[in-house]
Amino acid sequence: xxxxxxxxxxxxxxxxxxxxxxxxxxxxxxxxxxxxxxxxxxxxxxxxxxxxxxxxxxxxxxxxxxxxxxxxxxxxxxxxxxxxxxxxxxxxxxxxxxxxxxxxxxxxxxx
Numbered sequence: 230x231x232x233x234x235x236x237x238x239x240x241x242x243x244x245x246x247x248x249x250x251x252x253x254x255x256x257x258x259x260x261x262x263x264x265x266x267x268x269x270x271x272x273x274x275x276x277x278x279x280x281x282x283x284x285x286x287x288x289x290x291x292x293x294x295x296x297x298x299x300x301x302x303x304x305x306x307x308x309x310x311x312x313x314x315x316x317x318x319x320x321x322x323x324x325x326x327x328x329x330x331x332x333x334x335x336x337x338x339x340x
Contacts, residue, residue: 232293234308235323238333241295245269251293254285256307261299265326265338275303282314294319301325
């Protein structure tokens with residue numbers, strides 16, 4: 230069964246903490262990452278994803294990939310691209326870091 234294309238921030242948090250079965254990939258730009266970030270997120274800007282495909286495949290061998298951006302648009306595009314390139318166990322964090330801040334961790338700055 231294929232996983233959904235999007236998960237809520239709450240479901241992502243649960244995967245990252247309780248079960249430690251996912252890796253958070255932040256596809257925003259470095260300047261955005263400097264403004265607001267989630268602990269343990271790995272920054273791979275969207276434009277760098279194709280060049281990092283082998284690395285992402287390696288990460289996906291042992292864990293699900295949770296893809297995060299600002300509002301969820303870029304992360305969904307990256308998720309679709311990764312799935313088209315053979316990484317089925319990835320999904321976008323719906324609403325991005327903005328929704329994460331509003332619903333999961335208010336200490337993450339809004340911008």
